[in-house]
Amino acid sequence: MNANAATINDAGIPPGKTGTWWFLASEIPVFGGLIAAYIVVRLGSSGWSAASSHLNFTLALINTFLLLTSSMTVVMAHAAAQENDFRRVANFLGLTVLLGLGFLGVKAVEYTMEITHGFTPAAGIFWSFYYGMTGLHALHVLAGIIANTVLWIGALRGTLARQGHRVELAGLYWHLVDIIWIFIFPLLYLA
């Protein structure tokens, strides 16, 4: 950990971690508002179960497995960073990036199938919510992949050792993305 990262604020928390938690807190109203709107509109109207029956449940289940597993690999990377084992950090971050890319790949296949069957965002209110929620989530997955890739390259080059705390910060973000999916999956595919 470098000198700046080691600096502790008055609350006894490194500023990078405080900033990351502030950022994560700002994401709660973004997705929370979207999910609340979805629940209220769904409860207030009919025909949503019929629309959601056209979703590909198997692909969503595969994506759930990929994202839950990636949460485990990124926390393993964090644990390895704390032990200064940056070879393992690189392995686990690389695995996390692959799982994230797998998630986006499966989502792309799912979108393609839905759009070719005529279920575009304009096909109805359910589909507007579906593309809005999953699309915004996919953008967050993409941002997480970029952050983890930058760290993975740093771990391979040996430059990450000076900024090992960044693995934890990127991991916190990645876990939030996972938690959002934990709620999106049942709302869209199971309810």
Next chain:
Amino acid sequence: MSNAHSRHYLIIWLWLLALVIVSVAAASILPKFQALVLIFAVAIVKALLVARNYMHLKNERAIIYAMVLIPLMFVIILLFGLFPDFVYRG
């Protein structure tokens, strides 16, 4: 990396996968209302497992909890504040 940490993270991962199976089974076996209650209870448990163990929230200070809980509280107020709109207007 200590084996104890790795084992703990793996156990949490297995719990998460097991809870996914519980949700899927509930959706296909239970009547609609009971299934929904169980599915969303399981989702909350899964989110807590990730937050407490993978995000290490169980070791964090109160200020971090405040950062998370205050916006969460506003979302819940928003949700319940909107409920009367469809309950009374349909």
